[in-house]
Amino acid sequence: MTTRRCFLEIAALALGAERILAAADAPVPFTLPPLPYAYDALEPYIDTQTMQIHHDKHHQAYVNNLNKALAGDPVLSKLSIDELMVKLDTLPAPIRTAVRNQGGGHYNHSLFWQTLAPASQSGKPSGELAVALTKTFGSQEKFEDGLKTAAVGVFGSGWAWLTTDKAGKLAIESTPNQDTPLSAGRYPVVGIDVWEHAYYLKYQNRRPEYVAAILHVINWDFVTSRFKKLTA
Numbered sequence: 001m002t003t004r005r006c007f008l009e010i011a012a013l014a015l016g017a018e019r020i021l022a023a024a025d026a027p028v029p030f031t032l033p034p035l036p037y038a039y040d041a042l043e044p045y046i047d048t049q050t051m052q053i054h055h056d057k058h059h060q061a062y063v064n065n066l067n068k069a070l071a072g073d074p075v076l077s078k079l080s081i082d083e084l085m086v087k088l089d090t091l092p093a094p095i096r097t098a099v100r101n102q103g104g105g106h107y108n109h110s111l112f113w114q115t116l117a118p119a120s121q122s123g124k125p126s127g128e129l130a131v132a133l134t135k136t137f138g139s140q141e142k143f144e145d146g147l148k149t150a151a152v153g154v155f156g157s158g159w160a161w162l163t164t165d166k167a168g169k170l171a172i173e174s175t176p177n178q179d180t181p182l183s184a185g186r187y188p189v190v191g192i193d194v195w196e197h198a199y200y201l202k203y204q205n206r207r208p209e210y211v212a213a214i215l216h217v218i219n220w221d222f223v224t225s226r227f228k229k230l231t232a
């Protein structure tokens with residue numbers, strides 16, 4: 001078995017042969033996925049300039065730096081972003097940190113854009129996700145309180161997450177920097193980016209206000225559908 005084939009088979013097994021981020025998982029060179037809405041679509045909760053800089057500059061930088069890190073490795077260059085994040089701990093040491101930070105940034109942001117929507121289209125969790133949220137946290141409101149607490153409590157830069165396993169067991173957790181739950185064997189269902197670049201222009205040091213605001217623009221139809229696919 002070639003090394004490349006071995007890598008691919010391990011990754012496919014770990015992912016259950018299912019790609020988590022179809023829109024962003026094409027191998028090197030990775031490209032910046034377009035926002036699925038206009039820059040001003042999340043106003044007044046998330047301002048236009050923040051969306052422009054966050055997507056066009058910050059996310060683009062993660063993509064560029066990930067491509068640079070993988071450019072000299074023909075084996076790893078064949079892997080999708082999902083596969084890279086799943087098998088992070090097995091990557092060669094010299095490249096692991098770059099994939100962790102830059103690949104994590106690409107993976108997390110690619111998911112983040114998809115989980116947001118204009119407030120008028122935000123909706124509510126439904127179906128199996130609504131049932132699981134109530135069963136796990138007591139109510140939608142208690143779940144949102146827990147996610148807010150996790151997001152506000154991240155020290156420095158990082159993310160707060162609702163995650164699931166294949167059996168649909170939900171959890172609220174947080175990760176530092178651009179670490180992603182996928183690398184720890186959990187599937188991110190929805191995440192809140194609490195890096196200052198996500199909110200500082202509008203909210204400055206008021207992270208709790210930003211966290212409360214972003215819950216108005218969660219795309220619950222997408223998130224509900226994602227949960228269903230992850231646990232199918």
Ligand SMILES: [Fe+2]
Nearest residue numbers: 058193195198
């Ligand atoms: Fe970000």
